[in-house]
Amino acid sequence: MPRRREARPLDEQYGDLVRVALMEARPAGLNTRQLITATSLTKSQVTRGIRHLRDVGAAEHLTPIIWRRRDGYLFSDEPADWIEYEKKQFRLILGRLTRMITGTLDPHLARYPDDEWAQLASAQLTGVRATLAQLTK
Incomplete structure (x- = not known):
């Protein structure tokens, strides 16, 4: 009997969509509305995706997500x-x-x-x- 594949948690899926949208926008950032449009997620789902990326990004030593009023959310390579x-x-x-x-x-x-x-x-x-x-x- 084949093993059933476990579904990925929703937050991880949201995080993946947000990460891809932010990577495509680099070096610019995206505000929440732009992320909603780019990912087809709701505001709540975008927020959960960002939270997941921050948790996972820290654990995997990825570039941190920052937020600036003028740019929105972005990955920056500048310390x-x-x-x-x-x-x-x-x-x-x-x-x-x-x-x-x-x-x-x-x-x-x-x-x-x-x-x-x-x-x-x-x-x-x-x-x-x-x-x-x-x-x-």
């Missing part, structure tokens, strides 16, 4: 482009973390200064916050 993108991502994470600390954790500590968990979280996140701040410079 300076990667660094610029990474710094922007760290700024986003730093902003979210800062809002969580000032909007939730600080008021928690103000009301319950002896709360062991809040003290631990504050101590750990202070270091993370400082590290992210350095990485964005």
Whole structure:
């Protein structure tokens, strides 16, 4: 009895379509609408494909996908482009973390200064916050 071929996960198929579209557009990039048109995928499927490419690309040492407002998503061979993108991502994470600390954790500590968990979280996140701040410079 022949073995049934296992279906590939959808995210992998979406990722393949997005990768081919971006490779064909090189060195230019494609915004989300252009990727939707080029791949015949929905916006959600394009997003899942990009996410899959980022996960797989890192594992397979491929050129990273970056995003720029003026170019959209693209593969760049320039380390300076990667660094610029990474710094922007760290700024986003730093902003979210800062809002969580000032909007939730600080008021928690103000009301319950002896709360062991809040003290631990504050101590750990202070270091993370400082590290992210350095990485964005």
